Amino acid sequence: MSTETLLYIILAGVVALLLALFQYNYKAKGAAKSNVLFAFLRFITLFSVLLLLINPKFDQVKYYTEKPNLVVAVDNSSSLKHLKQDDNAKIALNTITNNSALKDKFNIEVLSFGNTLNSSDSLSFSESQTNLDKVFRQLTQVYKNTISPTILVTDGNQTIGSDYQFSAKKYNQPIYPIILGDTIVYSDLQISKLNVNKYAYLKNKFPLEAIVVYSGKQAITTKFIVTKGNTTVFSKVVRLDQTNNSQILNVTLPANSVGVQSYKAQIIPLETEKNKVNNYKNFAVEVIDQKSKIAIVSSVLHPDLGALKKSIESNEQRVVEFVSPKEIVKQLNDFQLVILYQPNNLFKELISALEKQNKNKWIISGPKTDWLFLNNAISDYSFEVTSQTEDYQPNLNTNYTPFIVDDLNFESFPPLNATFGDAEFNQPFETILFKTVSGIKTEQPLLATLEISGRREAVLFGEDLWKWRARSYLNASSFIEFDNFIGKLVQYLASSKRKNRLEVDYNSFYNGSDDMIISAQFFNKNYEFEANASLVITLKNKKTGETITRPLVLKGNNYQVNLNGLASEDYDFTVKASPDNISVGGRFKIIEYNVEQQFLNADVTKLQQLATNSHGEAYFVNSYTALADNLLNDKRYQAIQKSSKSVVPLIDWYYLLFIITLSLALEWFIRKYQGLI
Structure with missing residues (x-):
């Protein structure tokens, strides 16, 4: 409160007192004791009214306690189900969220992740991709300026995005991975990478690069083959051992017919291999006969x-x-x-x-x-x-x-x-x-x-x-x-192709782990975009004959439908616009490939390094019971008492209005009782 305001309040008190004395001691008639009471009540009334006119402002300080956050991010990708760790993930989540001591000390916030981070504890283990890099970038945006130790329930296997070690450094929070998955190293052969162009040109040859990786101690001899249907178009003997455990194979394949051509690259598995899904990869190439x-x-x-x-x-x-x-x-x-x-x-x-x-x-x-x-x-x-x-x-x-x-x-x-x-x-x-x-x-x-x-x-x-x-x-x-x-x-x-009233945008083939989105635009007879049309797509599985019908949803200046979850087959489709009964057809192929099934073990090394770099600690799924005690005893995670200061004007203090009303009512009632009114 400023000195000027304080002087105004003192002046208001003097004025209110003088007016009250003038009314009840100088001019008023009656008993002296009653006049003193009336003067006091009138002083209260006048002084309160003058205070409202001056409206001084006071600093109000409120104190509150802010608990640290405990972020629990659970891997919701299908790799956990493939590694048979989905039940362990749920048990770990329930153990943490039901711990009463942790709930008293922390604000527990449960998130799930696959390709993106979701604020939900509902786990289906159906996400087709894992992007831990994006997860840490999104966590940084939310929790960067808070105390938020993070429990990461995952196998650590990332299928898309940059190396999450770098984005985790910017997160600047202690990370406690609970490692899900088998840590025993088995002998395993896999095609870790398959690089091929999306398009090839008729009567040319297109390149294929495959990286074969071996985990094991014994020297082995196997064969790398590429098949098209039941025909083998390429084969090569591959020899690997503990020292020379990887090999890059460069292949050129002929493009003899126009259209989508499907292939299968495979490294013949060992008899003792536990995971044979990562021994093959399907791929496709669209052969075209011209180039723009x-x-x-x-x-x-x-x-x-x-x-x-x-x-x-x-x-x-x-x-x-x-x-x-x-x-x-x-x-x-x-x-x-x-x-x-x-x-x-x-x-x-x-x-x-x-x-x-x-x-x-x-x-x-x-x-x-x-x-x-x-x-x-x-x-x-x-x-x-x-x-x-x-x-x-x-x-x-x-x-x-x-x-x-x-x-x-x-x-x-x-x-x-x-x-x-x-x-x-x-x-x-x-x-x-x-x-x-x-x-x-x-x-x-x-x-x-x-x-x-x-x-x-x-x-x-x-x-x-x-x-x-x-x-x-x-x-x-x-x-x-x-x-x-x-x-x-x-x-x-x-292109000089004439615009059609119904335009459909799609790919000729999709990988099984990709987002399969088909977009369409529909125009009225004046070729103006029609935002109120009803578009549906009918798909037919060419192998089983099964048909599926789904609506297209308006999004911006186009209609879209997400076809994730379809089986890996060839499909014919028709997009139909009502009520004009205009339709456009096409076909595409879904290539069988589940990137989440390529892993045999948890990425223990990277998760332990992540914990060390962030000043946290890694735990295996069968020994994480000490995690709660460590979090409770860690002095870095203390509740913080904070204060908020606000400036409150006196006019917002409703008790003053009550005082004015009470003093006027008492004065009137007493005077009425004594017959002075």
């Missing part, structure tokens, strides 16, 4: 060129060539799409040829673009000619319809550098990304597409696309999402 050629034409050097090539060629169906503006004119018919990077006067002959042949193109502009030339060379749109530049961030148009665009968290992307100004289109166009300037969203296009007389075109108003690819990697720990975005745009531009 994309030309990138530029007269300047820029990191964007390399980023574009990497993104486009991430799909093996496409190849990128860098060509000068003069050279490409003679070989224009060899390319399905031409990307013009920051065109200037050197592109005059090329743009003329593209317009004459009505070929698809993608123009990427920037500060080095000669818009004075480009405005005269093209007629579909124009741009203000200025000497100033501006930074523009992207903002996704969720109503874009020509193809499905996933939200890559574009708002987190760094800005593109471009010429300052607005574009004016003379033809109908659709915007993929709008411009955001200094945090203000605009309706001006940053990336747009046009479709005119069978020709498709895109224009990007900005350079530094390579920064977007880098940011996408930081967001998702992978280039895949950004490369898919560029790939979809290139696929749309490289």
Whole structure:
């Protein structure tokens, strides 16, 4: 409370006292004792009212005790069921959560994890992937600034993501793994890695790389074979021992027929092997008879060129060539799409040829673009000619319809550098990304597409696309999402196929452990996206004849269905839109592969190292009873008394209103009783 406020309170007390004395000692008539009581009650009333007018503020301090958290993260992947540790996991969880001493000392929070972290203690042991790296990154976001020792109930086997040792260091909490799984090392052969391209080209050979690993002491001789159906297409004798316990096998296989070709790579198991599931891996290759050629034409050097090539060629169906503006004119018919990077006067002959042949193109502009030339060379749109530049961030148009665009968290992307100004289109166009300037969203296009007389075109108003690819990697720990975005745009531009009212996006084959998602877009008769349609997919198992029908759910600007859990077979499907009765069919194959069944033992070494590095302690599943005592006796995990200080104005103190009411009521009642009223 300030000195000024204190002086006002003293002054209010003096004024209230003088007024009360004036009323009951100077002017009032009656008994002296009654006047003193009346003066006191009137003083209370006046002083309280004046206090409310002054409304002084007081500091209020509240004390409370905050218990440390005890995070219990349980592995919910199918590997625990495969290793027959699912019951042990449930018993360990119940033992910890039902310990009354632990509940008194900690706030126990139970989580389960597979590919992601879930706030649930319901365990099904059905997750098809284990990503401990993502688990620790998500735990860091929630518990970084708290005292939260973490119990990790797992076998330690990770199937996807970066090494979790590094993300666990950033978590900065003691970790106590309860190790589930057999620790006895058995003799075992496995195919630890199988690398093969997704696509191959007809009458060519495609490479296959297999890494065979042996765990055991005796020297062995076995055979590596690759089969297609009942036919063996490759075989090789493999010799391994305790010293030379791994071998990389490089194979080339012929691609003799178009379509999805299924293969099985197998290392013949030992008679004494306990786990024979990891001795084989199924894989598939889609054989195609043509390859899309994309030309990138530029007269300047820029990191964007390399980023574009990497993104486009991430799909093996496409190849990128860098060509000068003069050279490409003679070989224009060899390319399905031409990307013009920051065109200037050197592109005059090329743009003329593209317009004459009505070929698809993608123009990427920037500060080095000669818009004075480009405005005269093209007629579909124009741009203000200025000497100033501006930074523009992207903002996704969720109503874009020509193809499905996933939200890559574009708002987190760094800005593109471009010429300052607005574009004016003379033809109908659709915007993929709008411009955001200094945090203000605009309706001006940053990336747009046009479709005119069978020709498709895109224009990007900005350079530094390579920064977007880098940011996408930081967001998702992978280039895949950004490369898919560029790939979809290139696929749309490289094709002249007429748009259908129902478009379906799917892969020709899926691995058994992958997310199997089929997406679709449906348009009304004016080719506007229809968000109220009813879409269903009917699948038919070609082997058993069984049919399954599932609805597609609206998500953003497309409909999706998740087909996880289907058996590994060939499927025909039909997507049907009601009430227009429009349908599109296709087929895909699910390759049998369960990555969670590739393990024979718990990863004891890594879990023990994880505990040591985090200043925790590892326990085996049959000896974790001491864990509770260690947590209870560890002085690092003490309840903390905290205080919260708040400023409370007197007007919020409702007791003062009660005092005013009481003093007025008593004064009136006594005066009434004495006949003074």
